[in-house]
Amino acid sequence: MILLYSKFENLEQEKKETILAACLDEFAQYGYQNSSTNRIVKKAEISKGLLFHYFGSKRLLYLYILDYVLAYYLKKIYQRLDGLPRDFFERVMEIGLIKLEIAYQEPAIYKIIIDAFIYKPAELEQEINERYKKIYEANKPLLVQNLDTSRFRDDIDQEKAMELILFAMEGVSNKYLDLFKNMSYDEIMRKMDTIIREYQDYMEILKYGVYR
Amino acid sequence: MILLYSKFENLEQEKKETILAACLDEFAQYGYQNSSTNRIVKKAEISKGLLFHYFGSKRLLYLYILDYVLAYYLKKIYQRLDGLPRDFFERVMEIGLIKLEIAYQEPAIYKIIIDAFIYKPAELEQEINERYKKIYEANKPLLVQNLDTSRFRDDIDQEKAMELILFAMEGVSNKYLDLFKNMSYDEIMRKMDTIIREYQDYMEILKYGVYR
Amino acid sequence: MILLYSKFENLEQEKKETILAACLDEFAQYGYQNSSTNRIVKKAEISKGLLFHYFGSKRLLYLYILDYVLAYYLKKIYQRLDGLPRDFFERVMEIGLIKLEIAYQEPAIYKIIIDAFIYKPAELEQEINERYKKIYEANKPLLVQNLDTSRFRDDIDQEKAMELILFAMEGVSNKYLDLFKNMSYDEIMRKMDTIIREYQDYMEILKYGVYR
């Protein structure tokens, strides 16, 4: 890894950023399969050969970018780690909101991540699965560390319950994201209060089942 | 629509089926973007010109096929409509099993549907969304028709509760489907009992919250 | 084979010949590895796609051309079959002269054959070996059919002797071909008599050992 991409990493910051921006843009808009290295070099204003000098192949370039966006994403999330609520429901909500925030502040990064894990281009399945495991493991402590589980009912499988809650709330999140697609940032912000209230409604229902 | 594809629809049954089979095969294996009309005509043993004579463009061909598989899918589901349990949880479980069944009996059809809704090739987003709404509307009665809601607690929003349950169970289903990817049909069948039992465990937890 | 190249073979004669000429030219000048399909389509004045429509890949194109030149070559040789002398030495000499003739009448064809068998591009080794065997088998009767072996000495292995003679005379032939490279056709023709006389000198020596 270190050797593989060192040519690129040793570049001056500005140039690196131009190239990264071009790649993020391209992969976010077209996904892996339909992205074009031709378009990337045009956007980045570098020669065709140089891109391959840095990254070796489109495949390796994509994996580099994927790792880059994942690192960025995890960093953002972990910056908030300290302030996470101890109650599971509140924490799930908080994390959901963080994700929404990233999705709006860095839509390209968010889109690349989602695409990678949901679509998984066949020729990259293994590599993406590895990264998925890694990010899953990295996320676990986020959810369970320093958690106050005292309110969970004794007679249910706590782990399964938490899984269900996550699945359900992810479904709710996606519903909102889908809704947001055709809305401006301002519109979204204006509705945010209502959304948060709805979010809480959903959680209340779940809470009723798992908390005593 | 009627005019658009009438040339194809008026074909003799056998020829239509050969062409359909070739398209299903191709789109299931490669998805929309990476599918090739060249390969399709080779598989279907028809000429290049004829395919475009029937469908106009790759894009329109795909949409035709998408509608075809959706119709097939819905038909299969609706055939089971009468026997659906009146209890919501049992019904969700039953529908989940029907989906699994289709996924294994007609993997190509299942794969095309999943791909369409999950990946949504950018240039087809609008058309796919339309279809998504349509299928969503079509599915609604499936879930609510003739439902026995008497056991739902009075003090919760029934609709939201059902949404949550669906989201959660979809998460569980996907978890299993992911697990199945690297298993043979026989292995899956052997584990089916355990899986159904786990499925029920998850539902018990949810039930506790929404049923009185 | 028939299906593979039928698209090309069904073309009208004139177009086929233009394309063939372009390929022969290119492969003779550059060999397989360094030939360029870009240059070929330019020479043949057809579009890039069309070449691949006809032949599928550079590799298959080359194999088609190789078979074409081999067929041409064998046909030329077999046309002379009837008049071949019954004495082995005279026959070897005759065949050698036929080859020289072809080499000068159709230098591209000759060069492609020689290149294929001598250089054998690694990725085509197997296919070329198959063809080599085929041509070797086809050549055998040329050398032994209706041969008068009565003058061979009884106490030597006739087959080994004939092998040696062929190897030796091939060496002599190559020596002349090498010599010819820097000579004009006219020069060569003027020297032909001397060359044939030398040829015969060489054979006399060999004859002395194997004939009684």
Place this chain on the structure above:
Amino acid sequence: MILLYSKFENLEQEKKETILAACLDEFAQYGYQNSSTNRIVKKAEISKGLLFHYFGSKRLLYLYILDYVLAYYLKKIYQRLDGLPRDFFERVMEIGLIKLEIAYQEPAIYKIIIDAFIYKPAELEQEINERYKKIYEANKPLLVQNLDTSRFRDDIDQEKAMELILFAMEGVSNKYLDLFKNMSYDEIMRKMDTIIREYQDYMEILKYGVYR
């Protein structure tokens, strides 16, 4: 020449050898045309610029390497010069065995030489021909020096006879080398006795014609 490569030749021994090894490896595996200076610098662990600093161009690098392997080859052969049998046939056989030995001890060197003289990349034809002449001249004394020609028959052209024998035996050698291609070293060694015996059979036939 001296000026041309002096930068390289003045290097410390170890570095020179690393670079030479990389070049031998590359040219033996890929030939001139398909070799890559990129791969060479990677193997040699030197910079791109340095290679061109030393050798000027790929073409000049190849010629340097060609001269190097030829020198190596000739040195090896000449080391055996003293012990060479005085009988022409025995000497031809001995030289043939020496070549086989080199082919197995230094396959890269052998392969580069063979490739150069057999394939002759068009753009290097002249330079290779010069070297061919040089090596041919250098080989001559090897064959005739201190030779016992007393057993040659008086009535034949001795030089032509020797030429024929060389051609014939080269044909036999190539036949064996071709055979060896698909055999392991051990297999070859196990068959060596049989091969030498066959070699001698061939020579006996030739001997009969040229010796009295």
Place this chain on the structure above:
DNA sequence: CATGAATGAGATTTCATTCAT
């Protein structure tokens, strides 16, 4: 001496679509 970033032409191949027959 030495580096390695940078170039851009050129390699083979695939693609959806058109159109003369």
Place this chain on the structure above:
DNA sequence: TATGAATGAAATCTCATTCAT
């Protein structure tokens, strides 16, 4: 209706060589 030849842009990737540092 039906054919399949024809197009040429675009895809990814490699190449020998240069030059600022």
